[in-house]
Amino acid sequence: MASHGDWKDETICQSSGEIHAPRYFKEFEDFAEALGKAPGELILRDVLTKEMYDRYKDEKTALGVTFDKCIKGGIDKARLGEKWNVGKVGVLFGDAECVTKYPDLMHPVIVARHGNPHLPHPPPNLEGSQLMDQSIIDEKYVISTRVRTGRSISGFPLPPSISADQRKELEGIVTGALQTLTGEMSGDYYPLAGSTTYAAKPIGIDKETEERLIKDHFLFQEPDEPMLLSWRMERDWPHARGIYHNNDKTALVWVNEEDHLRIISMQQGHDIRAVFDRFAALVRAVETACKSVGRELEISPMYGNILSCPSNCGTGLRASMMIKIPLASAQPNFKQWCADRKLQARGSSGFASGAKDDGIRDVSNVDRMGKDEVTLVNEMIKGVADLIAWEKQLEAAAK
Numbered sequence: 001m002a003s004h005g006d007w008k009d010e011t012i013c014q015s016s017g018e019i020h021a022p023r024y025f026k027e028f029e030d031f032a033e034a035l036g037k038a039p040g041e042l043i044l045r046d047v048l049t050k051e052m053y054d055r056y057k058d059e060k061t062a063l064g065v066t067f068d069k070c071i072k073g074g075i076d077k078a079r080l081g082e083k084w085n086v087g088k089v090g091v092l093f094g095d096a097e098c099v100t101k102y103p104d105l106m107h108p109v110i111v112a113r114h115g116n117p118h119l120p121h122p123p124p125n126l127e128g129s130q131l132m133d134q135s136i137i138d139e140k141y142v143i144s145t146r147v148r149t150g151r152s153i154s155g156f157p158l159p160p161s162i163s164a165d166q167r168k169e170l171e172g173i174v175t176g177a178l179q180t181l182t183g184e185m186s187g188d189y190y191p192l193a194g195s196t197t198y199a200a201k202p203i204g205i206d207k208e209t210e211e212r213l214i215k216d217h218f219l220f221q222e223p224d225e226p227m228l229l230s231w232r233m234e235r236d237w238p239h240a241r242g243i244y245h246n247n248d249k250t251a252l253v254w255v256n257e258e259d260h261l262r263i264i265s266m267q268q269g270h271d272i273r274a275v276f277d278r279f280a281a282l283v284r285a286v287e288t289a290c291k292s293v294g295r296e297l298e299i300s301p302m303y304g305n306i307l308s309c310p311s312n313c314g315t316g317l318r319a320s321m322m323i324k325i326p327l328a329s330a331q332p333n334f335k336q337w338c339a340d341r342k343l344q345a346r347g348s349s350g351f352a353s354g355a356k357d358d359g360i361r362d363v364s365n366v367d368r369m370g371k372d373e374v375t376l377v378n379e380m381i382k383g384v385a386d387l388i389a390w391e392k393q394l395e396a397a398a399k
C-alpha cells in the first residue's frame with residue numbers, strides 16, 4: 001500500500017505480472033464536486049464531462065489500462081489541493097494506446113497543455129548545423145548544457161501502469177541494445193542500489209555511488225512528490241531502474257524512471273552544438289538498437305512521441321543551460337519575462353528543488369510539441385543569450 005500523510009492508495013498488484021490500472025471510482029459524481037471546485041490551473045477539470053466519463057469508465061486498452069488510471073492524479077489534486085500535485089494537467093497515460101482509446105479527453109488535454117500546437121507534429125530534425133551560432137551566449141555565465149528527451153517502447157504499458165515483470169523485461173531489452181553502442185557512446189549500465197533484476201550487477205550499485213550520481217546531476221531520485229505517488233510511479237522501487245552512461249558521463253540513458261527511456265547529452269560549458277550533435281547520435285543509436293532487437297518506438301503520426309506525461313509528448317525535448325544570473329532571477333518579473341520568451345527557469349537541483357537560492361537557474365525551452373527539435377533548441381539559445389544580456393544590464397546599473 002502507498003501512503004503519504006493522510007493519503008493512501010490501497011490498490012496493489014497481486015502478482016509481479018499484473019499491471020497497475022484500478023477502476024478507482026464508481027461514478028462521475030464520486031469526484032465531480034471536488035473537481036469542479038479545484039482552484040488554479042487544472043486542464044482535467046476544464047475538459048472532463050460526465051458524458052465523457054460514462055463513455056470511457058468501463059473501457060480498457062488492449063494492455064488493460066483503465067480510464068480511471070489516467071485521471072487519478074488529477075482527481076487527487078482536486079481533492080487534496082495545490083500542494084499535492086504541482087502539475088497543471090491532471091492526466092498521465094498508462095500506455096500509449098490511451099491517447100487513441102480515450103480521444104475525447106486526451107486530444108483536448110494535449111492541445112490545451114501545448115497551447116494549441118501546430119498538428120500534426122512535424123518530423124524529427126536533429127540537424128545540428130541548423131542551430132543558431134552559440135557565440136551569442138557569453139560563456140562566462142554558463143555552468144553546463146544539457147539536452148534530454150524521452151522514448152517509449154511499443155508493447156509495454158508506460159511507467160504508471162507497467163508490471164514488475166514487464167519492467168524487468170524492458171530493462172533487459174534496453175540494456176542489451178545499449179551494449180551495442182560503440183565509440184564515444186560506449187559505456188555501462190548501473191542499476192539503482194538494491195535493484196535485483198540485472199544479472200550482471202545483482203544488487204545494483206552501492207548507495208554512495210548512487211548519491212554521488214544524483215548530486216552531480218546525472219541521475220534521477222526516488223519519486224517522493226505526491227503527484228508521482230498518485231500515479232504509483234514508486235511501485236517496486238528500486239528494481240529494474242538504472243542509468244547507462246559512457247565513461248565521460250556525457251551520454252546517458254535513464255531506464256524505467258518516469259518514462260521507459262530518458263536520453264540525455266550533457267557537458268560542462270556552453271557548447272550546445274557539441275551537446276546537440278551527441279544527443280542526436282545517441283537518440284539515433286538507441287532507436288536503431290531497439291529496432292534491431294525487434295522493438296518499435298511509440299511515435300504517433302499526430303502527436304509525435306507518446307510519453308507518460310502529456311506535457312512531454314511531441315519531441316520530449318528539454319534543452320537547458322545552467323546559468324548564473326543572481327540579479328535577473330531576483331527580479332519580481334523574472335518568471336513572466338521567461339514565460340514571454342517561451343522559457344522555463346528551474347532551481348539548480350531539478351524540477352522539485354527547494355527554496356535555497358544560489359542565483360543559479362536551469363533555463364530551458366517550454367514547448368515540446370508542434371515544433372521540431374532544432375527550433376526548440378534555438379528558442380533556448382536565443383532566450384539564454386537575452387537573459388544574460390539582461391543580467392549584464394542589471395550589473396551595470398548596480399555599479
Ligand SMILES: Nc1ncnc2c1ncn2[C@@H]1O[C@H](COP(=O)(O)OP(=O)(O)OP(=O)(O)O)[C@@H](O)[C@H]1O
Pocket residue numbers: 143144145146148214216217218219258266318320321322346347348349350351352362
Ligand atoms: N543544463 C544543465 N546542466 C547540468 N545539470 C542539469 C542541467 N539541466 C538540468 N540538469 C539536472 O538534471 C537533473 C534532472 O532534472 P529535472 O528532473 O529537473 O528535469 P528532467 O530530467 O528534464 O525531467 P522532468 O522535466 O521530467 O523533471 C537535475 O539534477 C538537474 O539539475
